[in-house]
Amino acid sequence: MKNGFDSQMYMEKQTQYILERISRFDNKLYLEFGGKIFDDFHAARVLPGFDPNGKIKLLCQLRDRVEIVFCVCAADIEKTKIRADIGITYDMEVLRLINLISKMGILVSSVVITQYTGQAAVEPFKRRLEMMGVRHYTHYPIKDYPMDINAIVSPEGYGKNDYIETTRPLVVVTAPGPGSGKLATCLSQLYHEHKRGRMAGYAKFETFPIWNLPLKHPVNLAYEAATADLQDVNMIDPFHLEAYGVSTVNYNRDIEAFPVLRTILERVTGNPDFYRSPTDMGVNMAGFCIYDDDTVCYASRQEIIRRYYKTACDCRLGREKDSTLEKIKSIMQQLAVNADDRPVVLPAREKAQQSAAPAAAVELEDGRIITGRTTDLMSASASAVVNSIKALAGLDDKIMLISPIVLEPILKLKGDILGSASSVLKLDDVLIALSICAATNPTAALAVSCLHRLRGCEFHSTQMLRSGDEGTLRKLGLNVTCEPVFPAKDLLI
Numbered sequence: 001m002k003n004g005f006d007s008q009m010y011m012e013k014q015t016q017y018i019l020e021r022i023s024r025f026d027n028k029l030y031l032e033f034g035g036k037i038f039d040d041f042h043a044a045r046v047l048p049g050f051d052p053n054g055k056i057k058l059l060c061q062l063r064d065r066v067e068i069v070f071c072v073c074a075a076d077i078e079k080t081k082i083r084a085d086i087g088i089t090y091d092m093e094v095l096r097l098i099n100l101i102s103k104m105g106i107l108v109s110s111v112v113i114t115q116y117t118g119q120a121a122v123e124p125f126k127r128r129l130e131m132m133g134v135r136h137y138t139h140y141p142i143k144d145y146p147m148d149i150n151a152i153v154s155p156e157g158y159g160k161n162d163y164i165e166t167t168r169p170l171v172v173v174t175a176p177g178p179g180s181g182k183l184a185t186c187l188s189q190l191y192h193e194h195k196r197g198r199m200a201g202y203a204k205f206e207t208f209p210i211w212n213l214p215l216k217h218p219v220n221l222a223y224e225a226a227t228a229d230l231q232d233v234n235m236i237d238p239f240h241l242e243a244y245g246v247s248t249v250n251y252n253r254d255i256e257a258f259p260v261l262r263t264i265l266e267r268v269t270g271n272p273d274f275y276r277s278p279t280d281m282g283v284n285m286a287g288f289c290i291y292d293d294d295t296v297c298y299a300s301r302q303e304i305i306r307r308y309y310k311t312a313c314d315c316r317l318g319r320e321k322d323s324t325l326e327k328i329k330s331i332m333q334q335l336a337v338n339a340d341d342r343p344v345v346l347p348a349r350e351k352a353q354q355s356a357a358p359a360a361a362v363e364l365e366d367g368r369i370i371t372g373r374t375t376d377l378m379s380a381s382a383s384a385v386v387n388s389i390k391a392l393a394g395l396d397d398k399i400m401l402i403s404p405i406v407l408e409p410i411l412k413l414k415g416d417i418l419g420s421a422s423s424v425l426k427l428d429d430v431l432i433a434l435s436i437c438a439a440t441n442p443t444a445a446l447a448v449s450c451l452h453r454l455r456g457c458e459f460h461s462t463q464m465l466r467s468g469d470e471g472t473l474r475k476l477g478l479n480v481t482c483e484p485v486f487p488a489k490d491l492l493i
Contacts, residue, residue: 003049004295005286010050011058013285018062018205021283022169025201028193030186031283033174034206037097043207045479046222046300047286055205059106059172067109067168068101070094071175071185074116077125083177091125093176098134109171110135110164114181117141137162139181139188146260153267158191172205183261191268199269204281209234211248211279212287218300220249221331225307227251228327229320240277254278301335302458305342308332309481313464316484342481344460347371349483352462358487360384362478363458364392374424377407380461381469382430385454385476392450401444402433427472454478463487 022029035043037055044052051057059066076090083093098108111129113122116138129136139161142152151157164185171189173182186202193200208223220234237250239258258278265274275281290296308328314320332338340346344361351359351371359373360380370391372383390397410429414420425433431451438445455477463485465473473480 002292002295004290004292004299005047005049006289006291007049007051007054010286010289011054011061013288014058014283015061017283017285018058018170018203021201021203022065026199027169028166028171028198028200029169030171030173030189030200030202032182032186032202032204032206033172034182034204035208037174038100040207042222042226042303043286045303045306046219046296047290048295048299050286056101056104056106059101060104062170063104063106065168066170066172067107067166068172068174069109069164069166069185070098070111071114071173071180071182072111072125073114073180074119074122076177076180077113078119078121080121081177090176090180095128095132097176098132107168108134109166109168110137112137112139112162112164112181112185114139114185115141135165137164139185145184146257146264149260149263149267152264153191158188158268159195161188161192163192164189187261187264187268190265194269202265202281203283205283207284207286209249209251210287211237211250211282211284213249213290215249216334218297218304218335221335222300222303222307223251225304225328225331228307228311228324228331231323231327237277237279240279243276243280248277248279250278250282254281301337302342304328304331304335305337305339306479306481308339309342309460309483312484313482316464316486342458342460343367344369344458345481348460348462358461358463360459360461362388362454364388365453365457376424377404377411378425378430379422379427379469380463381459381465381473382425382427384459385427385473386430386434386447388454388457389447389450392453393446395443395447399443401441401447402430402437406433406437422466426466426468428468431472451476 038053040052040055043050072090072094081090082088083090094111101108111134113136116122126136142157145152173186175182190200190202209220213220215234215236224232224234233252234249235252235255237248237255240246240248255278262275266272311320311325311328315322315325344363347369348359348361348371351361351373355373357374358380359371361369361371362384363369368391370384370388372380372387374380375383386401387397390399390401407425410433411425434444435448438448457478459473459478459480461482464482464487470480
């Protein structure tokens with residue numbers, strides 16, 4: 001698997017650029033952090049070589065100068081809004097991230113509860129923060145936000161919000177998900193800082209779209225595919241073009257909001273040229289760290305195809321709108337790619353046709369395609385993974401790593417005692433059985449030792465996976481796609 005992105009160079013350039021941005025202001029910068037602090041796997045997939053934990057590592061390097069402020073919207077706490085990828089509520093995700101980041105020696109100074117109108121569900125969260133020794137502040141809705149500038153930049157607007165006490169030059173403002181109030185928190189702090197005579201600054205750290213790549217570069221189109229449900233569109237930044245005569249890329253929401261944002265910044269700071277374009281606000285050096293454009297373009301096209309399959313399955317399940325899928329199809333047409341251009345797709349379909357059973361395929365690190373089918377005992381996912389680790393271990397495909405004598409009692413237990421509706425063992429069941437066999441069987445142990453080599457490999461199933469199998473595959477680090485087909489006649493997956 002080739003790399004095309006220099007993560008070390010990115011860390012160095014990004015750090016230097018952030019420090020330079022701090023120096024432009026009164027040694028105080030509020031940095032709005034978009035995306036995920038941990039596990040940015042989208043970036044790692046479209047920029048092979050990108051460290052998915054590069055952001056937190058960057059903050060570790062700056063730990064003596066940085067503190068983190070988390071935003072969480074009171075309405076999201078009240079609605080028990082869930083972060084879909086890990087299945088926990090936004091307030092619990094804030095607590096989880098505080099715990100993780102604090103263990104790394106990075107200061108989490110406080111939490112700001114935004115859009116607070118007295119929601120009762122917020123009170124237990126405040127108590128948890130107090131028990132953890134984390135300060136919390138409250139920000140309130142502003143009438144006619146963001147259009148009524150006079151109301152916003154006034155004692156009854158930003159002035160009504162709590163001033164967040166900070167001590168470090170760099171204040172990273174982040175959140176468990178979108179719509180949490182990061183930008184409003186940064187602007188509120190600028191208002192309070194300038195009232196106190198400090199010329200603090202604001203900037204935005206968001207990896208995509210990459211401003212100095214072409215508008216229709218596959219990396220930027222992959223971002224459009226990833227946000228197709230929001231109907232985001234990449235655009236040439238007209239403000240930057242007018243101000244500097246240079247063509248750069250931004251996305252529609254930042255461009256549409258910029259006139260209002262610029263007016264607020266001017267009113268807060270008294271500086272009409274605080275920023276002249278949305279691109280000016282960003283601190284993103286990723287485009288300078290791509291050293292193999294062909295590799296990055298290929299990876300981005302593959303990511304768009306993966307997004308297509310994910311969205312097609314979500315539409316089939318009623319979780320997504322057809323318009324989202326149509327948007328991704330349009331992006332694929334712009335790049336002249338189709339759903340079959342994923343190397344694991346056709347082998348999985350061929351295996352299913354040959355065996356007259358659901359099948360799956362894995363593309364290994366060296367490009368080999370390994371397939372598996374549903375058997376009397378195990379799912380297609382389990383078969384494909386077991387066959388893959390046999391191939392990685394250099395074992396003959398005919399070698400049986402787990403005897404049916406071991407698997408049959410497990411299947412009987414799950415069906416007769418635990419009431420499982422599945423007629424076959426899932427991947428996690430099979431891996432546990434294989435691990436037990438590995439204690440006494442050196443061949444099984446050799447195969448188990450190769451499981452880590454599946455991380456970053458590609459996987460495709462000819463039917464939608466039950467949550468158990470899909471979750472285990474993702475924990476193994478496989479990039480999973482499925483045909484939008486229900487398992488047999490089962491509509492519950």
